[in-house]
Amino acid sequence: MTALEVINLAIGFVAVVIGFIMFWSLPIPVFSSRPKVALPFLSIIIPARNEEGRITPLLQSLQEQSFSQFEILVVDDDSSDNTTAVARSYGAKVLQNTGAGKSSACWHGAEQAKGSWLLFLDADTRFTSVDGLSNLLHFYQRKGAKGITALQPFHTVERLYEHISVVFNIIVVVGMNLFTIWGSWFKTAGSFGPCILCNRDDYFLSGGHQKIEGAIMDDLALGEAFLEQDLPVHCLGGKGIISLRMYPEGVGSLIEGWCKSFAVGSKSTHSVVMLMVILWISGSFIASGALISSITEWNPAAMLFSGILYILYTIQTAWFASRVGNFRWAVFPFYPILFLFFVGIYLYSFIRVNIFHSVSWKGRKIKV
Template sequence: MTASEIVNLAIGFLALVIGILMFWSLPVPKFTSRNAASLPFLSIIIPARNEEGRISPLLQSLQEQRFKQFEILVVDDDSTDNTAAVAESYGATVLQNNGAGKSSACWLGAEHAKGSWLLFLDADTRFTSVDGISNLLHFYQEKGARGIVALQPFHTVKQWYEHLSVVFNIIVVVGMNLFTIWESRFKTAGSFGPCILCDRDDYYLTGGHKGIEGAIMDDLALGEAFLDKNLPVRCLGGKGIISLRMYPEGMESLIEGWCKSFAVGSKSTHPVVMLMVILWISGSLTIAGALISSIIEWDAAAMVWSGVLYILYTIQTALFARRVGDFRWAVFPFYPVLFLFFAGIYLYSFIRVNVFHSVKWKGRKIKV
């Protein structure tokens, strides 16, 4: 092997180790109490824009919950489809928002809420257990019922193109700064967005979604608002409690969705965590390149070592991905494609945000 080949292999091995430190664990809520009578009335607020084809599983899962002490407020954010009619068919109260965006819709829902606690849910989520809400509320109660508990739903995958979200899902979680081997040493980047539980009084103390209106990454901004008031923000995985399916409409929706958030959201990631992410991604591509080069040059020793590291990268990426979604094992031997897609969309997002100062989402052009 040449000196450059040895260096590349060393970089790849180091990146594998960094990956372990970067994504050490993803805990899920645990609790001991099961006394539902001790839980307060809950208001579930669902901002929805053109969610006719996606909101039914969530509303169905809410009907199936054993815990029943809640109301459902669906805030129709200027939809052009039958979102409101679908929500009403499940018995939800529908409020009309005049097209001012998700933060405005959440604030409108909070203003009409009757519950002591508020649960904000994205319309494409669904509870995967009949005790999902109860378990989440008990966990929040045992943590003192202050601040935010936010879950990142477990990603459900149905179409092959959806596997292109693998690296994005991993980085979204890692980028919160809480899941390294050092756990809470780094300040959280904010809050996960699809499932946010908070106390009503805390919400109004921080200004809620009204105070962050206009923010592209409303979840991160809301978390920051709570942290500014010295209120805790706890971010956990949602496996076994809540799931979502991302961008079932197709590739265009997937690209728009990740472009909308990624370059902006990455600014909240701690520099140390960001450096680990960059090294991990770079190492993955370095090893893939080393393996291809060794085959072209027919260097047996280089092929063996780069092949071993390639397999280890395949396994590591699969294990990380299976923490955040039910991605199929068969895609991971082709992991360089997943990393290259991530790099391409990240670059595209960076250009849209920093050069054109706008992104597109659900037919709206959003200035940034």
């Protein structure tokens, strides 16, 4: 092998190690066997815009929960479909958003809420067990019932094209700064967005969604608002508790959804974590490039080491993916396609945000 080939392979193997440092673990709420104390009344707030086809699993899962001391407020954000009719059919109280956008809808719901605790849920989430909600609430209580406890739902995929989101799902978690080998040594980038639990007093003390209205990454901004008031923000994985299916409408919706937020959200990632992400992604291309080059030149030694590196990246990416979703292992031998898609959409998002200063989402053009 040439010196350049050796250097490239060495960088690739270092990138694998960096990957483990970058995404050391994704804790989930730990449930105690100690006797559980009474929980306060809860308000579940679901902002919804044209969610007719996605909100039903969530509402069904809420009906099945062992804990039932809650109200459901679906805040309709100018839907043009049957979202409100579906919500009412499951006993939810429907509110009409007085403004426009998710933050405005969440704020309006919080103002009308009766509960001591507030749970903000995206319409495409669902609880995966009858005790999921109860376990989440008791975990929050044991944490002192202060600030935010936010879960990143376990991503459920059903169709093949949905697997191209896998690298995004990994980076969304890693980009929160909390899941490296150093744990919470870095300051959190904010909060996960699809499932946010907080108490009413802390929410209004922070300014809530009213303070962050207009923010593209409302979840990160809300977490920052809580941190500014010295309120804790706990971010964990939702595996076994809550799941979501992202962009079932097709590839177009998937691209639009990730483009909407990714370049903006990456600005909140700590520079050290971002550097590790860049090195890990670069290593994935080094591994695949080295394997292709060794086969083309029919270099047995290079084929051996580049093959080992490629297999390591395949296994590592699949392992990371298993923490965040039910992605099929059969797709990961083709992992370069997944990384290429990620880089392409990230660049597209960067251009839309930094040059055109606008993104599109659900029929709205959003200025950034």
